[in-house]
Amino acid sequence: MYNNDEDGLEVPYSDNEEEQAPMALGKTAVVASALPPLKNIWECPQILNFMQDNKKMWTCAWCPNEPDGTRPKPFLGWHGTKAVAHICRIPHESVRLCSGVIPPEYASRYKDLYLRQVMQRDTRKGAVDQLDGAIVDLQDSAVSAISPLAFPAPQ
Numbered sequence: 001m002y003n004n005d006e007d008g009l010e011v012p013y014s015d016n017e018e019e020q021a022p023m024a025l026g027k028t029a030v031v032a033s034a035l036p037p038l039k040n041i042w043e044c045p046q047i048l049n050f051m052q053d054n055k056k057m058w059t060c061a062w063c064p065n066e067p068d069g070t071r072p073k074p075f076l077g078w079h080g081t082k083a084v085a086h087i088c089r090i091p092h093e094s095v096r097l098c099s100g101v102i103p104p105e106y107a108s109r110y111k112d113l114y115l116r117q118v119m120q121r122d123t124r125k126g127a128v129d130q131l132d133g134a135i136v137d138l139q140d141s142a143v144s145a146i147s148p149l150a151f152p153a154p155q
Ligand SMILES: [Zn+2]
Pocket: 060, 061, 062, 063, 064, 086, 087, 097, 098, 099, 100
């Protein structure tokens, strides 16, 4: 008797699982599309830039409070690249990395902005030294593609 009950329960249970998966995906997609791409990091209401004592400063609302309950010290200078590096937790950008909990839809928006910034910076300044290994590799192959032009082609 009990065995029959258990068998009866198993089938509808796995049916439910299959039905729930597409619903959850659909919900995530709606939330993500509700956030338009950022033109720059200061557009995000979570990143506040302000003047204090004639100094440009900014704070990150995702950062958790210090152990004593105060807000973390603001960052000095309105460096959009550093603010993005802070939120995306990109190392080697001489900025403290964010330890806050960032919702996935915000995180992917920041990553998108970071990638666009890296591409812009690469084109504008060729600041290879500040970029990570993957991008340095790209630069190297670009240089070797150009270098044959420096020599007269054999005739
Ligand atoms: Zn933060």
